[in-house]
Amino acid sequence: MKSAQRPPPRVWRRLGTWREDRQLRRLSISAGDWQRALGDWSVYRRYSELERCWLHEAALRLLLRKHFVGVDGLEISDAIRLRIAGMAVVPVLGLGLDWYDGWQTLILYDGPFVANHSWQDEYGIVHQETSERSGEAWEHGPIVLSLRDVLDADQHDGYNVVIHELAHTLDMRSASANGAPPLHSGMDAVAWKRDLSAAWDDLARRAELGERLPVDSYALEDPAEFFAVLSETFFESPRSLQSAWPAVYGHLVAFYRQDPLALT
Ligand SMILES: [Zn+2]
Numbered sequence: 001m002k003s004a005q006r007p008p009p010r011v012w013r014r015l016g017t018w019r020e021d022r023q024l025r026r027l028s029i030s031a032g033d034w035q036r037a038l039g040d041w042s043v044y045r046r047y048s049e050l051e052r053c054w055l056h057e058a059a060l061r062l063l064l065r066k067h068f069v070g071v072d073g074l075e076i077s078d079a080i081r082l083r084i085a086g087m088a089v090v091p092v093l094g095l096g097l098d099w100y101d102g103w104q105t106l107i108l109y110d111g112p113f114v115a116n117h118s119w120q121d122e123y124g125i126v127h128q129e130t131s132e133r134s135g136e137a138w139e140h141g142p143i144v145l146s147l148r149d150v151l152d153a154d155q156h157d158g159y160n161v162v163i164h165e166l167a168h169t170l171d172m173r174s175a176s177a178n179g180a181p182p183l184h185s186g187m188d189a190v191a192w193k194r195d196l197s198a199a200w201d202d203l204a205r206r207a208e209l210g211e212r213l214p215v216d217s218y219a220l221e222d223p224a225e226f227f228a229v230l231s232e233t234f235f236e237s238p239r240s241l242q243s244a245w246p247a248v249y250g251h252l253v254a255f256y257r258q259d260p261l262a263l264t
Pocket residue numbers: 164168224225228
């Protein structure tokens with residue numbers, strides 16, 4: 001969702017960038033550090049050497065701009081910081097890091113955490129709900145992640161909690177978390193809605209028939225989850241998404257300004 005805060009004056013932004021460039025030059029992260037942090041991740045391995053350099057720089061800038069906080073005394077090692085930041089910047093490699101300006105803090109739990117939420121039904125009755133989560137994203141932050149699930153990314157086909165939660169933050173930059181992030185000029189919003197709705201209906205039909213699904217059935221929770229799960233699958237298992245719903249894959253290529261299949 002759009003931030004209510006006004007952007008800082010240009011001169012501050014220039015100063016911020018200059019200071020960040022200086023901090024960036026002082027960091028010494030070796031190729032081995034990156035390899036230990038991300039070397040087992042298929043999405044990272046797919047990028048060329050040059051693209052990995054862009055990813056490294058974006059990840060370090062993200063670490064300079066955001067606060068990573070461990071809960072219950074959880075120590076966040078440098079390797080974990082690099083891993084999370086490296087995964088987090090993948091969705092914005094073609095968009096720019098300022099797409100994450102709406103949040104500042106990332107909170108890390110050791111394992112799944114219990115979230116308490118209240119919601120109001122159509123009759124105005126407020127319901128309390130408690131559920132175990134592997135991740136959560138709020139409109140102006142924080143991002144909340146379970147470290148165990150971060151480490152599990154790439155163990156299950158198409159699953160990546162970091163990309164999932166960060167996709168929610170992109171979605172929230174439009175009017176609300178509704179499965180429709182702000183589209184770039186030249187993108188067709190009507191075609192986006194039509195093709196994602198058709199994919200939703202197809203997924204619901206396949207789930208009901210008990211067929212093998214191209215994306216996690218959690219996508220059917222609501223349109224926001226649908227977009228987040230599509231985004232995970234787009235980066236983690238692009239072929240399965242492209243073969244199930246080529247038009248949806250094409251919309252995500254246009255939105256993310258990346259084509260994961262062209263890299264394989
Ligand atoms: Zn979600």
